Amino acid sequence: MINPGLSHYEVILDNQYFLRELVESITLSDTLDEIAYRAEIKLIVTSDFPGIAPGQELRVSGIPFGGANMVYLLHPGVIWECQSNNRGQKRLTATVYDKTIxxxxxxxxxxxxxxxxxxxxxxxxxxxxxxxxxxxxxxxxxxxxxxxxxxxxxxxxxxxxxxxxxxxxxxxxxxxxxxxxxxxxxLGSNETVWVLETTQNLEEVNQKRTLEGTVTQVKVIGNAAENQRSPVLSLVVGDVAKYGTLQKVHRDSSITDPGAAAKAGNHLLTGIQETFSVTSLDINTIRAGDKVRLNGIDLIVCSVRHELGNPGHMSLELGSSEYVRRRYYVKSL
The missing domain is CATH 3.55.50 (Phage tail protein beta-alpha-beta fold)
Incomplete structure (x- = not known):
């Protein structure tokens, strides 16, 4: 076996070729920005290596963290891209997505x-x-x-x-x-909420706080007559005193009264943007959208990258539910 750390994982091509003995590394990536789960698999190409090309089916299975039996991690997957190089020993990298791609x-x-x-x-x-x-x-x-x-x-x-x-x-x-x-x-409805703690399983935690993306005031405007300024339906003020005036202008043709305009404006206010970047021992079933508990704080996984192995490692971007709502579920202004 090329990578003994992958003994708990299996890569199967076209439901017939078992490639585990040829695998150098497997990474799985998931993010709230995208719909498809992504795998990147690096392989050694031997003389009896089966043909592999975009469009073929491939699945990744493994023993979940804390489990005993192998389960599907990405299945069915479709090979989207192949890249190879040859420096004495030919190697191939396959990029695989689930079918939502x-x-x-x-x-x-x-x-x-x-x-x-x-x-x-x-x-x-x-x-x-x-x-x-x-x-x-x-x-x-x-x-x-x-x-x-x-x-x-x-x-x-x-x-x-x-x-x-x-x-x-x-x-x-x-x-x-x-x-x-x-x-x-x-989001956050997973039955098992994994606990990440500095004194237990964390390798590194980085916290970022920024005013980039903060909105403290929203001007909601209506439809304008020709050669006239747009009417202001509502001016919604948030944490201006604390952070200064960071204004966005919101236009929605379906909004016609000040009450609806104020409600829409309140939805668009955002405070300081805070995220956590975490590296730790791998918990290979964590997906984007799951809730985890970081040093006692419940947060949502915005993105995760699993470097599979025994032990493996993972990188997480985490944010509060409110941060996730503002970043991913508010229409562009």
Whole structure:
């Protein structure tokens, strides 16, 4: 075995070729910015190495942290890219995504009538792109009419989920359940909340606080008549006294009264931006959107990178629920 630390993992090509003996490293990456789980697998190419090319199916299995039996970690996956080099010994790096990569990379147009939830719309996208579904939780918020012109299918789904949050709904993210199908996962709802502590399993913790991205004042404007300034429907003031005036202007043709404008403006106020970057021993089942407890504080995983091994290592970006809502679930101003 090239890397004995990967003895708890398996890489299988086209459901028939077991490649573990040829694997140098495996990394798994997940982020709230994207829908597809990503694997990067580095392999040694031998004389009996099977053909490998973009479009082939590949899965990654492993023994979960604290477990005893091997489970799917990424399945089904599709090989998206291959890169090789030869300096005496040929090596190949395969980039693999789960099947949701197709709705991230594909464009279409959709017209949705009022009253459907983000869950119902997701079922339509999945059916059209032949993405299997796991059991879907209903977001419970009926959405207004949406006309989506040519854009990525995933960007439409993102807008559906942002509109859900704007109407006081919960934060959800679509993600594949390995070996099952696509789910809508409510952020922070994982049953097992892993505890990360400086004195136990953490290698390094970095905290960042910045005013970059802070919004302390929002001017909500309406539609303007020709050659006239836009009417101000509401001026919402937040922590101006503390942080100074950092203003955004928000226009929404569906807002017509000051009450709705003030509500929309309040949703867009943001305080100081605080995140944590963590490196620790790997817990290989943690996904973006999970809740973890860092030194006694509950935080949401914004991104995670697993360097699989025994022991493996992982890198996490963490933020509060409020930070996640502001960063990922507020429409661009």
């Amino acid at each position: 197709y709705i991230s990379k594909s464009e279409d147009e959709y017209l949705f009538t009022p009253g459907h939830t983000a869950t119902q719309r997701l079922k339509q996208y999945a059916a059209d792109w032949d993405i299997p579904l796991a059991q879907l939780e209903d977001t419970g918020i009926p959405l207004a009419k949406s006309v989506y012109r040519a854009q990525s299918v995933y960007s439409m789904l993102q807008d559906d989920l942002k509109m859900t949050v704007e109407q006081e709904g919960d934060m959800y993210r679509p993600r594949m359940v390995p070996g099952s199908g696509l789910e809508l996962f409510k």
